[in-house]
Amino acid sequence: MTLKDIFLKVLRRAHSDAHGTGVALFEQTGDVIRAEQLLKDAGIPVAVKAPPSHMRKGCDLAIEYRLEQEPFLRGIFDANNLRPLGFFPVTEDLPGPASLFAHKDFGEYMMVRAANMKITIEKVSGRIVNVSGGGCPDVPHLARILVNQTLGEAEPPRKKGQSLCAYALHLAFEEAKRLWNG
Amino acid sequence: MEWLICGTVPEECPCRLCRARISEGGRELTLESGEGRTDVSVARGTAALAAAYAIMADILDIPPPLVLLAGDDGGGEGSRQVYRFLHEQGLPTVRGIIFHYFWPDVDWHNRLLLRLETIAPKPLLCADAGFMYAAKMSGYAASYDLFFPDAGELAFLADEKAPHPFYTRGFILSEDNRAPELARRAHTHENAALSMLVKGSTDYIIQSGEVTASVSQPNIPELEAVGGTGDTLAGIACALLCAGLPMGEALTRAALVNRRMGALARPTPAADIASLLAFLPQAA
Numbered sequence: 234m235t236l237k238d239i240f241l242k243v244l245r246r247a248h249s250d251a252h253g254t255g256v257a258l259f260e261q262t263g264d265v266i267r268a269e270q271l272l273k274d275a276g277i278p279v280a281v282k283a284p285p286s287h288m289r290k291g292c293d294l295a296i297e298y299r300l301e302q303e304p305f306l307r308g309i310f311d312a313n314n315l316r317p318l319g320f321f322p323v324t325e326d327l328p329g330p331a332s333l334f335a336h337k338d339f340g341e342y343m344m345v346r347a348a349n350m351k352i353t354i355e356k357v358s359g360r361i362v363n364v365s366g367g368g369c370p371d372v373p374h375l376a377r378i379l380v381n382q383t384l385g386e387a388e389p390p391r392k393k394g395q396s397l398c399a400y401a402l403h404l405a406f407e408e409a410k411r412l413w414n415g
Numbered sequence: 416m417e418w419l420i421c422g423t424v425p426e427e428c429p430c431r432l433c434r435a436r437i438s439e440g441g442r443e444l445t446l447e448s449g450e451g452r453t454d455v456s457v458a459r460g461t462a463a464l465a466a467a468y469a470i471m472a473d474i475l476d477i478p479p480p481l482v483l484l485a486g487d488d489g490g491g492e493g494s495r496q497v498y499r500f501l502h503e504q505g506l507p508t509v510r511g512i513i514f515h516y517f518w519p520d521v522d523w524h525n526r527l528l529l530r531l532e533t534i535a536p537k538p539l540l541c542a543d544a545g546f547m548y549a550a551k552m553s554g555y556a557a558s559y560d561l562f563f564p565d566a567g568e569l570a571f572l573a574d575e576k577a578p579h580p581f582y583t584r585g586f587i588l589s590e591d592n593r594a595p596e597l598a599r600r601a602h603t604h605e606n607a608a609l610s611m612l613v614k615g616s617t618d619y620i621i622q623s624g625e626v627t628a629s630v631s632q633p634n635i636p637e638l639e640a641v642g643g644t645g646d647t648l649a650g651i652a653c654a655l656l657c658a659g660l661p662m663g664e665a666l667t668r669a670a671l672v673n674r675r676m677g678a679l680a681r682p683t684p685a686a687d688i689a690s691l692l693a694f695l696p697q698a699a
Contacts, residue, residue, distance in 0.1 A: 261490075263489070263490075283578050283579070283582050286578075289521070289552070289578050290520065290521055290522065292518060292519045292520075292545070292548070292579060293578065293579075328576060328577060328578065328582035328584070329582070330581055330582065337636075337639070337640075339636070339637060339640065339683075339684045341683075342640065342683065342684040342685065344639065344640045344684065346567075348567065348580055348581045348583070349565075349567045349568060349571070349580035349581065351639070351640065353640040353684045353685070355685065362640075362684060362685035363640045363641055363642050363684060363685060363686075363687075364459075364642050365459075365639070365640060365641060365642035365643070365644070365645075366565070366567070367544070368516060368517075368519070368543070368544030368545035368546070368547065368548055368568075368580075369489065369516070369518060369519065369544075369545050370423040370425065370487035370488070370489050370491070370493060370494060370516050370517065370518055370545065371425075371487075371488060371489020371490075372460070372489075372516075373424065373425040373458065373459050373460040373516065374425035374487075374488040374489050375489075376425075376458070376459060376642055377425055377458065393489075394489065395489040395490060395491075396489055396518070397579045397580075397581040398545075398580075398581070399489065400581065401580075401581050
């Protein structure tokens with residue numbers, strides 16, 4: 234049994250015994266996106282949610298976790314130089330991401346929508362031909378990077394995205410990739 | 416009378432009050448002030464909005480738009496520069512203002528709105544994109560004269576619990592055939608502007624929560640995929656309002672002109688907004 238196996242076993246036990254949740258809040262939405270990826274890579278089940286209503290500032294995301302897992306989160310954040318604003322217990326149901334995907338077929342092209350973001354690809358090549366929707370300033374920035382790249386070569390939007398719109402664009406990107414790969 | 420366009424662009428752009436003109440060839444917006452000149456790409460976002468306004472200004476014989484833009488790649492610094500400029504340096508006398516691509520920041524929004532409400536005569540306050548999100552999140556959406564939501568953003572406005580379109584609850588998310596019902600719901604909860612132009616396969620003109628007109632022809636489905644078509648619609652509408660058209664008439668005509676522009680361009684879903692804008696003079 235490797236150290237990783239032991240670590241995952243402890244995590245799974247902690248998860249099965251868990252009761253109650255908390256959220257980790259960050260100054261920047263981009264840090265939340267990075268934190269989620271690190272935790273998922275480490276096999277820790279977390280969800281992105283809106284922060285508790287009295288803590289919202291604007292374009293916010295938070296990491297929701299089982300309270301028992303907080304030490305693991307702290308360890309991973311420390312190791313990766315991520316500095317959350319804090320860890321807080323949650324006593325309300327937090328809104329989660331809009332889960333509705335929509336697809337539109339334009340013959341040679343296909344458009345995928347996730348929440349308020351849309352990505353359109355050329356079917357034969359997987360080339361991203363358009364990005365539309367959204368209202369946060371990183372959307373035009375990401376659109377400039379993504380348009381004319383193929384789904385295979387483009388960096389996932391969550392890597393450079395810093396907003397909820399970028400996160401929605403990332404979901405649309407992944408869904409388009411899934412559909413294109415058949 | 417003048418109109419002010421505030422927002423961000425995804426490239427370097429100093430934060431200063433400028434006059435915007437469309438460049439020869441139509442692919443760039445030229446921003447000029449006493450402090451210098453900057454060219455920004457008309458690819459989408461606030462630059463596309465300002466470009467549409469500038470083209471309409473020529474046609475309507477009104478001054479080109481005043482713009483206050485800053486470069487912002489998503490970190491929010493450019494947005495904060497514009498918020499700070501407006502808050503500290505005040506506003507020129509204008510007929511209307513549109514706030515567009517901004518990092519949605521409720522604190523800054525509220526400080527700015529308080530400042531705007533002291534201006535007499537109060538300009539028409541319009542919001543779209545990130546600033547519209549901040550306006551709704553703040554609970555002061557009803558302080559605005561005009562919003563430009565698409566069908567999904569209308570669902571966000573109608574969902575009194577959603578702090579961002581990303582969190583709109585599934586039972587509210589829908590296609591635009593529920594627009595009249597959602598507009599009423601948003602208005603009832605004071606999460607709507609007095610007037611709204613809801614963009615979709617049918618464009619709805621909403622005043623005080625009720626549909627007063629709709630435009631569905633010419634119908635070019637490919638336009639939904641083209642980034643920037645909502646931005647040009649907002650730019651056209653603002654120019655018509657600045658020219659003195661009443662709200663309902665300006666919004667109906669803007670929807671029609673934007674659709675005609677799309678029809679004339681015969682776009683594929685891979686078209687870019689600059690190629691569509693070339694047809695705006697003909698469409699208007």
